[in-house]
Amino acid sequence: MDALVGNSPTNPIDLIIIGGGINGAGIAADAAGRGLKVLICEQQDFASATSSASSKLIHGGLRYLEHYEFRLVKEALQEREVLLKIAPHLVKPMRFVLPHQPHLRPAWMIRTGLFLYDHLGKRESLEASRGVRFDEDSALDEKIKQGFEYADCWVDDARLVISNIISAYQHGADIRNRTSFVEAFRENGYWKVVLRNELTQKLTTHYCNGIVNAAGPWVANVLQNNIHTQSPYKIRLIKGSHIVVPKLHEGSEAYILQNNDQRIVFVIPYLNDFSLIGTTDVEYQGDPRQVKISATEVDYLINIINSHFKQHISEADIVYSYAGVRPLCDDESNDPSAITRDYTLTLSNQDNKAPLLSVFGGKITTYRKLAEAALAKLTPYITNMGEPWTQNTPLPGGDLTEGISGLQKQLQQNFPWLEEKMINRYVSSYGSRCMLFLNGIQGPEMMGPYFGAGLYGCEVDYLVEHEWVNHIDDILWRRTKTGIMINRKQFNHLSYYLEKWHQI
Ligand SMILES: Cc1cc2nc3c(=O)[nH]c(=O)nc-3n(C[C@H](O)[C@H](O)[C@H](O)COP(=O)(O)OP(=O)(O)OC[C@H]3O[C@@H](n4cnc5c(N)ncnc54)[C@H](O)[C@@H]3O)c2cc1C
Incomplete structure (x- = not known):
């Protein structure tokens, strides 16, 4: 997105989305793909809260x-x-x-x-x-x-979130990891929003037409403490x-x-x-x-x-x-396991302008439908919103014409030194996007330093450059799930490597 967009009320962003869990990421991808100017902010790391702590099932829920x-x-x-x-x-x-x-x-x-x-x-x-x-x-x-x-x-679960973030980015969204939504006020039919970069503590002001509050467990807190309004529901x-x-x-x-x-x-x-x-x-x-x-x-x-x-x-x-x-x-x-798992979307506005949509509840499984429902509610407030498109378009990495097995075969042929379980992990984590870090590698010696659990420098570099990684945990527990298999020495090695990355 053009750096100047959102800097003044005459050139506002269409939507600022609070929260980079599955619901915020899904709405950001859908909205950006419909041609809207979107900014998504996540106060910690994408998927660092509920969306990486699930049972990891796409299920109807028997x-x-x-x-x-x-x-x-x-x-x-x-x-x-x-x-x-x-x-x-x-x-x-x-x-x-x-x-x-x-x-x-x-x-x-x-x-x-x-x-x-x-x-x-x-x-x-x-x-x-x-x-x-x-x-x-x-x-x-x-x-x-x-x-x-x-x-x-x-x-x-966490990779489904990051895939949606990548999709939003590919459609021009402004992606802000480790950026908190601090405050917002309605001003002349627009929102004036203050964000804080948690790495530099720098505050920035942005103007937008609408806000989506997808802060998950914090949804009511954000309404009360950051937007200074009553929450319509208790969470x-x-x-x-x-x-x-x-x-x-x-x-x-x-x-x-x-x-x-x-x-x-x-x-x-x-x-x-x-x-x-x-x-x-x-x-x-x-x-x-x-x-x-x-x-x-x-x-x-x-x-x-x-x-x-x-x-x-x-x-x-x-x-x-x-x-x-x-x-x-x-x-x-009364029974915690009987509380509805369905989602509720609420919307408020001021004189039919400056909408605020909040997401209460929701499953990972239904994030895409939730995003469509959220944008349907916002349609009257935003001009030039495109049609729904996410149902038939592969997420980044999911464009596999020959299927999973086709990509596995391609990797076996092109990179014969790669162990089968590494090929399987690359394919099931990145899909076709694994070629972004494998392309041009002609032997194991070109994979970069080895950190254990199948994690090499070329993958780490890709994650820092293309998947908004700032912290070792982002890699070990969310972009990959290798944290469970890495020992202390390997952890320290990776940590040292990342420090050098961030000094560049
Ligand atoms: C134990 C468990 C098991 C589950 N199992 C399943 C399952 O198998 N299948 C399924 O479909 N669903 C499952 N779910 C439900 C699913 O995980 C959640 O419904 C979903 O992850 C919620 O996503 P979210 O985006 O709303 O919230 P979150 O993932 O929590 O994201 C909200 C984000 O908002 C950010 N945020 C908060 N305040 C601010 C602020 N001021 N500024 C910027 N960012 C902010 C937070 O840091 C957070 O990352 C499970 C949930 C749990 C807890």
Whole structure:
């Protein structure tokens, strides 16, 4: 975007978007692609809050059927097929095995739920559900003899966010990582907005037609403290935590386990060698940045594994854990797991000008539809907004005419020294964009310094230059998920390398 745009009320930006989680990133990409002048600001790193702490599923949410969330489930089921097409590198189909526990939910109820799940949304590539029997080779405890199997998808959540940010950038958006939204006032039909660069502490003033508040868990705080207005809804912060252990079973399927409290817990194959186990639902009152798994949640997750799997685990097996807060729109439900997972968009204006749209709730799965709904609400206020376009256009890196396997083959041929698991990681993290750092490399000696876990200098350089990386955690936990496999010495090596980068 032209540097002068937004510097004066006579040449305003169309939209300033607060928050670089999946919802802010999705709205930024959609709006920029419709020809709007967009600025997105994220106070920390893109996807550093809820959008990297999810269970990483693109799913209809079988459980939500019990709470009659048919609208949400239908939209989410349909989005699975859309996201498989536009981001085939980041989203992959996964089978989910549901052991039957007759004392918790009768078989007829599960069959009815799965029938709805199979038919509520359009299913093109994903297979239908079916009943399954477990034999002695099953990873499950031998008392579990039968169950069900159905399809959903897995996603690299943080990379889905960064893909949308890249898309916004490619369409001309002004991308501001580590930039806080400080304050905004309506002035003569425009917004006057103050931002702070958190690296330099420099304040800048911008003018825009409209503001989108996609601050996730902070949405109500931003309204009250930064825009000095009442929040139309209360937000309920519901903590969810995950643990990662060495893998509990071979095979690419995930498990969905029913607990005695009527909740469910997923066991998902993770990063080749691990199982990701979660999640919990705990009311949370503190600072969303400081959220951590508690000892009670650890016990809860361990107990459900030990009552379902042959292999038992203890706290000593946990190699990593993380927690996040769901920013749910408060529907005054007593049970944290029953609060609606659907999203609500609110809009205010002044004399039909200077709109302020706020996002309450929302799933990763439905971010694209949420963005379309947000822009539909803003259409009357912004001239020259283009038509919806994101449903059939691949996200950056997702333009794979020969599919995932075509790109894998191409890399095997062109870079025969690359290990298979590195090729797989490049393909499933960057899609076709991995060529941006592999092009021209003719041997391992040209890959740059090695930091462990398959991370080389050429990839790190690409991330700093093209994916707004400032901090080592941005690389280890969000742009890649190699943090889990890197030792202290390798961490220090990478840290030193990045310091040198930032001195240039
Ligand atoms: C445990 C758990 C499991 C989940 N599992 C799934 C799942 O499997 N599938 C699924 O579809 N959904 C899942 N979800 C839901 C999903 O993760 C969230 O709904 C989604 O990530 C919310 O995205 P967001 O962009 O609204 O919020 P966030 O990702 O939290 O982004 C908001 C951003 O706003 C920024 N911000 C705040 N204030 C300011 C400011 N003043 N200036 C600039 N920036 C600011 C924050 O730093 C933050 O990065 C899960 C959620 C949790 C907690």
